[in-house]
Amino acid sequence: MTYIVTDACVRCKYTDCVEVCPVDCFYEGENFLVIHPDECIDCGVCEPECPVEAIKPDSEDDPDGRWLALNTKFADIWPNITLKKEAPPDADDMANETGKFEKYFSEKPGEGD
Numbered sequence: 330m331t332y333i334v335t336d337a338c339v340r341c342k343y344t345d346c347v348e349v350c351p352v353d354c355f356y357e358g359e360n361f362l363v364i365h366p367d368e369c370i371d372c373g374v375c376e377p378e379c380p381v382e383a384i385k386p387d388s389e390d391d392p393d394g395r396w397l398a399l400n401t402k403f404a405d406i407w408p409n410i411t412l413k414k415e416a417p418p419d420a421d422d423m424a425n426e427t428g429k430f431e432k433y434f435s436e437k438p439g440e441g442d
Contacts (some may be wrong), residue, residue, distance in 0.1 A: 330388045331366040332375060333396040337383035338362055339429035341420045346375035346384060348413040357410040357439030358403055360417070365404035366397060381424050408441025 347355045354368035376384045
């Protein structure tokens with residue numbers, strides 16, 4: 330098992346989870362975060378820190394492996410992020426929207442630390 334970041338993170342990109350991760354396994358895209366599954370130690374401390382509940386165990390909310398594959402792919406190409414940053418200005422407005430991945434996801438990398 331590993332933890333994964335799902336659709337709810339898109340355009341919210343709160344980084345509270347990054348701050349508590351003991352192994353620095355988060356990677357930053359322009360409007361989304363991912364967890365590197367080979368680096369995640371399955372401790373779960375990040376899950377309750379996410380205000381939009383975007384972090385889930387892959388065994389719980391990813392029956393077809395879509396989110397695990399996406400997290401794996403982008404963790405290999407986006408920069409590592411280890412420090413908390415300000416959320417995007419419209420993050421609170423986007424928090425309850427559904428289907429955000431299909432509408433807004435960007436493959437562009439973030440800035441990292």
